[in-house]
Amino acid sequence: MVNYIIRRLIYSVFLVFLVSIVVFVLMRMLPGDPVMDMVEQQIAEMVQAGHAPDLEMQQFLRNQLMTYHGLDRPVSVQFAHWLGDVIRLDFGRSMVRGFDIVDEVGRRMVVSIYLAIISMVVTLIFGILFGTIAAVRNGKLIDNVITSISNFGMTVPGFMIAILLIWVFGFLLDLLPIFGFQLPWMGDPGRSVRQTILPVLTMSLGGIAGLARMTRSAMLDVLNADYVRTAWAKGMREKAVIFKHVLKNGLMPIVSGVGGMIRGLFGGSVIVESIFVVPGVGQLLVMSMLSLDYPVIQAVTLLMAFITVISNLITDILYGWVDPRIQYS
C-alpha cells in the first residue's frame, strides 16, 4: 500500500512536470505581445513628463522589458530557469501587475478552496440524499420528480444557473448580494455567508443532479441483491438496511464520480468566479489569460494540475477503502 502510494506520487510529479512543459510551450504560442501594455504605459508616462518618445525609443523599451523578463532567450532556456525557480518554490512576480505570485495565488487559493469544499459538502449531502430517496421509493411520485429534475439539471450549464439565481435572488427578490466575496474571518461574517450562497449553489446544483442520478442507479443495483433481501427477511429496520447494506455497497461507483467532481469544481470555478467577481484562482487565471501574464498562468495551471493529480490519487485510494477486493499493484 505504502509502496503503491509512493509510486503513484512519483508518477504524479512526472505528470505535473509534463503538464508544465505543455503549458509552457502552448503559452509561447499565444498570439499577442506580453510586454506591449507595459511599453505603452511607460510611453504614456514619458509623454506626460514632457518627453516625445519616438519609435526607436519604443523598440528600445520593448527590448529592455523582454530582456528584463528573460523572454528573449530560447524557450528551452526559459523553461529550465523557470523550473529551477519553481523547485525552490519561487514562482516569481506577475509581469503585468507586479504582485508576488506565491502570496497572491496563496491568498486566492484559500478563497477557491473554501468555496470548493463547501460546494463539495453540499453536493455530497444532497446528491446522495436525493439519489437514495429516489432509489428507495423507486417508481413512486418522489422518484419521478427527483429523476426528472436531475435529468434536466445536468443539462443546464453553470452560467445559466448563475444567471437565473442572480435574477431571482438578486433582482426579483432582492435577497442576496450578486457579486463580491470575502472570507468570513476577514470582516463581516454575516455578509460573507450571504455572499457564499449563490456561488455555492451555482457550483453544486449540477453536481447534485449528476450525483443523485448516479446514486440512484448504483443503489437500485444493490437493492435487488440477495443480501439485501436477506437483511429485510431478518426483520432489520429500514434505516439499518439502507445505511448498513445498501448505501455502503452502492458507494463504489459514487467514489469514482466524486474524483471527477473535484476536477470539475476547479474547472467550474473559472466561470463561477468570473460571474460573481469572486477573488479566487479561477478569476486570476482568466485575468492573466487576457493580459498574457505568463508567470501567473504557469503557476495557476501547475497548481490546478497538481490538485487534479492528487485528487485522482485520493480517489484511487478511496476505492480500496470502499471495496477491499481491490488490490494495489
Next chain:
Amino acid sequence: MATEMTNNPKRAVNAPPGEEAFEVLFEEPLPPVNEFKRFMKVFLHRKVVVVGLVFVIIILVAGLFSYQIAPHDPFQINLLNNLQPPSSEFLLGTDDLGRCLLSRIIHGARLALITGVSTVFISSAIGSVLGLVAGFAGKVVEDLIMRLTDAWLSLPPLIIMMFVGVILGRGVVGIVFAVALGMFPGYIRLVYGQVMTVKQNDYIMASLAMGDSKMRIIFRHILPNCITPLIVTMTMSLGGAVMAEAGLSFIGLGLAPPSPAWGTMTNDGYMHLAHLPLLSLAPSAALVLLVFGFNMVGDGIRDALDPKMRGTME
C-alpha cells in the same frame, strides 16, 4: 401435452400405432429481425427520449432554414430601436444594438449545431487514431501517448480549451478545435481500452497465426468492435461539446461578436438582467433545450445499441 402435439405438427411426429410416441423437436427458424425496426422501437420507447428528439429536430430545422425562418436580419444594427421589450414586431425584443433577439437565437442554432457536431467528429477522429496507434505500436509509442493523455487529463478541460481557443483565434474553426482538443483524451482511453480487450481474444491470435497484417486485424476485428461504444460516446458528448463552446463564449474567450453564439449573447444580455432578463435567459434557454435534447437522444441510442436491451421490448 397431447393436444399441444396435434396442434403443432411441426414440433412432434405422431408415432405409428403400436409404437411409443416420441417427440422430435425441429429447430424453429427465428423470425427475421429487422435491426432498424428493433433499434427504433427501443429508441422511441422512453417518452423523455422522444421529447429530446423533438427538441433536437426543432433546433435542427431552425439551424437549417434560419434565413427563411428568422423574421429579421440578425446583424442589422438599429440603435434607435435598442433594448426594446418583446413586441409584435420583435417577438423577444431587441438587444443593446437594436438587433432582433429571436432572429439571433435562430441563427445561433446553426452555429451551435455546427460547432457541436464538428467538435465531436474531430475529437473522436483524433482520439480514435491515437488510441489505435497506442494499442498497436510498440511499447515506447504506447507509453508516450498514454502518459501524455494522463497529463492532458490532469488539467481541467476548460483551461485547455481557453488556451487552444486563444491560440487559434476566436473563429468557428478555432473554437471547434479548442473544444475538440479539450475532449479528445476520453476517446483515446476508450479506443485504447477496447483494443486491449479485443486483443486478448483467441481469434486475434488465430488471425496473427495465419499471417494477417496489423492493418487487416485493425480493420476486420478491432474497428468493428469499437464502433458501438464510439457511437454511444459521440452522441453522449454532443451536449457536452455544445455546452463547452457556450461556456467559452460566455467568459469572452469563445466565438467573437457579432456572431450570434448563444453563449456570447447570454453574456451580452447579462448587463441588462435587471430590466430585460430575456436578453440573457432566452439564448441560454435555447442552449439548455439543445443540450437536453442531445443528452436524451444519446441516452436513447445507448439503450438501443446495448446488447443487454436486445429482445426486452418484444
